[in-house]
Amino acid sequence: MTLPLLKLPYVPLNLITKMMNANEIIKLAMCSYRLELFLRGAKFRIREIHVHLSKESLQFDLIDSKNAWITCFRMRKSQNQIKNVTKLEQFCKRYGKEVDNRLFINSFSMETIFDLYHRVTSLFSSFLVGWVFYADTINNRTFVTYLDRALSENGTWFTFINDSLSSEVLKEIMDKIPVTKRIEIEADTPMDFTHPNLLKYFVMKYKNGLWVTLDHLKSFRNVGFFEIFFSNFDCTDINKFLKYWIDCGETMIDLLAITLKEGTVPNVDILTDGLVTLHEDDGGRYPNIFMKGRNNNTRKEVIGLVLLRGNNLLEFSTWEPDECEGVHELLVLLENKKELEKEMKRIQEEGMNTVEENRRVREIIMELEKVKDELVVKNERGFVFEI
Numbered sequence: 001m002t003l004p005l006l007k008l009p010y011v012p013l014n015l016i017t018k019m020m021n022a023n024e025i026i027k028l029a030m031c032s033y034r035l036e037l038f039l040r041g042a043k044f045r046i047r048e049i050h051v052h053l054s055k056e057s058l059q060f061d062l063i064d065s066k067n068a069w070i071t072c073f074r075m076r077k078s079q080n081q082i083k084n085v086t087k088l089e090q091f092c093k094r095y096g097k098e099v100d101n102r103l104f105i106n107s108f109s110m111e112t113i114f115d116l117y118h119r120v121t122s123l124f125s126s127f128l129v130g131w132v133f134y135a136d137t138i139n140n141r142t143f144v145t146y147l148d149r150a151l152s153e154n155g156t157w158f159t160f161i162n163d164s165l166s167s168e169v170l171k172e173i174m175d176k177i178p179v180t181k182r183i184e185i186e187a188d189t190p191m192d193f194t195h196p197n198l199l200k201y202f203v204m205k206y207k208n209g210l211w212v213t214l215d216h217l218k219s220f221r222n223v224g225f226f227e228i229f230f231s232n233f234d235c236t237d238i239n240k241f242l243k244y245w246i247d248c249g250e251t252m253i254d255l256l257a258i259t260l261k262e263g264t265v266p267n268v269d270i271l272t273d274g275l276v277t278l279h280e281d282d283g284g285r286y287p288n289i290f291m292k293g294r295n296n297n298t299r300k301e302v303i304g305l306v307l308l309r310g311n312n313l314l315e316f317s318t319w320e321p322d323e324c325e326g327v328h329e330l331l332v333l334l335e336n337k338k339e340l341e342k343e344m345k346r347i348q349e350e351g352m353n354t355v356e357e358n359r360r361v362r363e364i365i366m367e368l369e370k371v372k373d374e375l376v377v378k379n380e381r382g383f384v385f386e387i
Contacts, residue, residue, distance in 0.1 A: 005028075005035065006032065006034060007033065011288045013038065014042055016386070017039065017042060017044065017314055018044075019043070021067070022046055022062035022069035022124070023062070023069045023070075023071055023098075023101070023103045023324060024046065024066065024073075024328070025039060025044045025123055025124070026071050026088070026103065026120060026123065027103070029087070029089075029119075029123055029355040030089060030091050030281070031092060032089060032090045033087045033088075033089045035154070035207055036087060036088050036089065036119075036123070039123045040122045040123055042149070043123070043124065043125040044123055044124050044125070045124070045125045045126075045217075046062050046063060046064045046124050046125070046209050047063050047064055047065060047126065047127060047128065048061075048063040048126060048127070048128040048129070048130065049061070049062060049063070049064075049121060049124065049126045049128070049129045049130070050063070050130045050131075050132060050133070050134040051117065051121075051129065051130070051131050051132065051150075051155075052131075052145055053113070053131065053132065053133050053134065053138070053150075054134035054137040054138065055075075055134075055137040055138050055142075055199040056074065056075050056137065057072050057073060057272045058072075058073045058074070058108075058110075058113050058116060058117065058119060059071070059072040059075045060072075060120055060121075062124065062347075062355045066179060066364070067102060068102050068308055069103075070102045070103065070345070071102075071103045071105065071120070071228075072102065072103070072104050072105070073091075073106075073108050073116060074096065074104060074105065074107075074108075075107075075108060075110055076106045076107040076108075076111065077199065077277070080107055080248060081107050081108065081109050082107060082108045082112065082114070083108075083109040083111055083112055084112055085108070085115040085116045085119055087119070088119050088120070091105050092107070092265070093117055094106050094107050094108075096367075098171070100281065111345045113146075113151050117153075117259050117358065128156045128157075128158055129153065129154070130155060130156055130157040130158070130159065131150045131152075131158050132159045132161065132180075133146065133147070133158070133159065133160050133161065133259025133342070134161050135160050135161065135165060135169065135214065135224070136161070136162040136163060137164040139311075140168075140169065143169070144172060145146065147172070147173070147176060148151060148176070148323045151176060151177065155181070156166045156181065156182060157181060157182030157183065157184065157318045158173075158181060158182070158183055158184070159176055159181050159183075159184040159186060160173065160185055161186045161187065161188060162186075162187040163251065164187050164188040164189070165185065165187045165189055166190070167190050167192075167193045167295065170185075170189060170190075170193055170195065171195060173185075174195045174196075174197045175195075175324050177197075177201075179197050179200040179201050179202065180199065180201075180202055181201065181202070181203075182203035182204075182225075183201045183203070183204055183205070184204075184205040184206075184325050185206050185207060185208075186205075186207045187207060187208070187317045188207070188208045189208055189211065191210065191211045192211075193211070195238060196266050199216055199219060199220065199223075199226075201223075202222075202223060202224040203225045203226075204223070204225070204226045204227070205222045205225075205227045205228075206225075206227070206229070207228075207229050207230070207260070208228075209229065209230055210230055210231065210232055210286065212228055212232075213229060214234075214240055214241060215232075217241050217244075218241065218244050218248075220253045221250060221251065221252060222251050222252075223252065223254070224253075224254050224255070224313075225253075225254060225256075225257075226253060226256050226257070227253075227256075227257040227258070227366045228258055228259065228261050230259060230262075231258050231259055231260065231261060232287060233258055233260055233261055233264075234260060234261050234264045235260070235264065235266060235267050235271050236270055237321070238258070238260075238271055238314060239270060239271050239272070239273055239274075239275070240307075241316075242271070242272075242275060242291065242304065242306070242316070243274065243275065245293060245304060245316075246291060246293050246294055246304070247293070247294055248277070248293070248294075249293075251302075253316075253317055253318070254316075254317065255315065255316070255318075256315065256316040256317070257313065257315050257316075258313070258314050258316075259311065259312050259313050259314075260312040260313075260314055262312075264312060266286060266308045266314070267314065268286060268287065268308075271289065271306065272289060272291075276288050276291060276292070276331060276334045276335050276338055277290060277291050278290040278291075278327060278330055278331060278334070278383040278384070278385050279383060279385065280381065280382075280383055280384070281382075281385040284308075285308070285359075286307075286308035287384065288305060288306075289305065289306040289307075289337065290303060290304070290305075290324065290327050290383075291303070291304045291331065292303055292304070292328065292331040292332070292335065293318070300320075301320075301321050301328065302318050302320070302321075303316070303318065303319045303321055303323070303324045303327055303331070304316060304318055304319075304321070305317050305318075305319060305324070311369065325381070326378065326379075326380055326381050326383075326384075329378055330375060330378060330379060330383060330385070333371050333374055333375050333378070334385060336371055337368060337371045337372070337375075340364050340367055340371070341368070342359065342365050342367050343364060344364045344365075344368075347360065347364075350360075372387055375387065
């Protein structure tokens with residue numbers, strides 16, 4: 001197969017490689033150094049590269065628009081172990097096996113892990129590169145070395161997998177990784193661990209979020225995504241957060257995903273207590289819940305959406321008004337209605353019964369009727385709300 005390909009002109013060879021998948025590109029590069037050089041120049045396009053690092057292997061998840069192609073280089077202690085990678089052709093006769101989308105290649109030394117990384121990734125053009133560290137299989141000294149090298153490669157996100165991570169390791173991670181990156185800690189963390197960057201990353205995922213408090217949630221500013229898989233939050237806590245978000249006036253977060261405290265039964269009435277909301281039934285167990293954040297000089301008009309998923313997962317996301325057809329107008333009307341009703345209640349409680357107050361009461365009644373009529377007319381999507 002190699003010799004005929006090498007004899008092809010550039011254009012047909014380029015067209016042939018464009019039809020290959022990512023694993024086939026790697027296998028082709030292993031056939032011939034000349035083909036490797038050609039492929040490095042052609043740069044096969046994929047969407048993402050996930051690099052998995054452990055003490056036993058270096059795995060590449062090569063993700064395109066349809067599939068994930070996995071190539072795993074496994075460390076095997078032997079006399080034939082490759083300790084200096086200068087070209088992928090060195091692995092030509094080291095196939096382990098190939099199962100579905102997974103390709104296994106044997107016998108390389110972890111000492112040359114980043115040489116191999118550069119050889120493989122130079123074949124591809126990718127928008128995103130993520131690093132996955134299996135910290136339980138790597139000693140601390142090697143882990144720090146790997147982390148430093150990975151950071152020098154301009155990774156987009158970093159995931160750390162372990163049963164637990166010590167405060168020392170967590171500090172090392174957060175001292176080094178810029179807050180502009182995405183960070184995922186799939187491990188238990190000490191309850192008393194603190195760090196200035198702990199909640200400042202643009203995208204954050206923490207497996208164990210039992211240490212996260214309501215004040216932590218309220219401190220978010222300009223965060224893209226925050227997710228915790230275990231928490232101490234119930235519906236009352238989320239209601240307090242939503243009230244704070246509505247009145248905050250600053251950009252807090254784009255997407256929040258929280259698994260509610262174990263044993264919590266989701267309750268829409270508790271979640272929305274005291275809030276102006278629209279409910280939309282999309283056939284699920286719980287309605288979609290919309291609300292509006294107050295705008296001021298520092299925050300534009302914004303819509304909040306609460307979704308209750310399975311397994312006690314609650315998601316809160318924010319949207320531009322024009323991304324939620326018909327929602328913004330109805331929420332503005334409902335807020336007007338609430339303000340009018342508050343004014344009416346205040347006048348009635350004062351009980352002055354003056355001519356001016358009686359006139360204002362009649363005006364409020366007329367305005368409320370007008371608002372209610374508008375709510376009915378503009379509710380084309382069939383939202384549920386209190387009239």
